[in-house]
Amino acid sequence: MLAQVADDFLPEPMSHGPEPGHIVMDINLLSVLVAAVVAFIASAGWYAALGDAMVRHQRAWRGAEPAEAPRASQMLVFLGVAVAVSLAVAVVLDLAGVDEWLAGAGWGLLLWAGFVLTQWVSATAGEDVPVPLAAIHAGDWLVRLVAAGAIIGAWP
Template sequence: MTFSGINYFAVLAAAIAGFAVGMGWYAILGDRWIAALGKSREELLPDGKPPVATMATSFVAELIMAWMLAGLIGHIGVASVSGGVIIACFVWFGFVATTQLVNHRYGRLPFSLTIIDAGHWLAVLVAMGIVIGFIGA
């Protein structure tokens, strides 16, 4: 397996799209997410905004995720919007949703938190799949 044929512009664009989707997701569901965590906004955001290091970590993680998704889409040979969405959904269902479910159950976290977090990653992966499928893996 080689990663030499990956379209790195598509990877960067997909990571940016995924990050933007995440910002929108938590802008809408942030208060419910905080409540499900059992924390206060002040505890999580003492300065009123997310720490820069946390945001940078998130973006780097999404770059890696987009790179892996592009590699998978390219190697499977389904570099189209529909192919990107399908592969993204398979990755989410097989790896992301399952690990979120297990980790949240062991942590005895509310199921509402599992739905919010797993839904976020589904939206991120689908956005990435669309971008990678459109631009080309």
């Protein structure tokens, strides 16, 4: 029954494997890796530019002291997250049949609005996260998702 619901929900054009209900993904892994590296670099630049403001808002909110510069192990985790997010964007774009950069960027914006923006709005309302701090983090994810969508969409 779940397979029938999935078949009814998923849009065309989709490639089905030799057996009904099996989906064949057409994802360019090089585009995923490039999008991940671009997102990683863009995020590093974002926080380099806004890091002082972020620290100021964290101190005012919860008295947090600034973290030391990220260690190599943390940077590998951040890069892994960028790869995972880029792969998820690629799956969504493939399922939607996106094959050009502007549509990919639009899907990135939609994913950001549906998941990231709503998370930070909830955090400001429910956990008293300062709006400027939430905006810094949400802006980082906006750049990441729109860039990943544009790169992957342009490079199917």
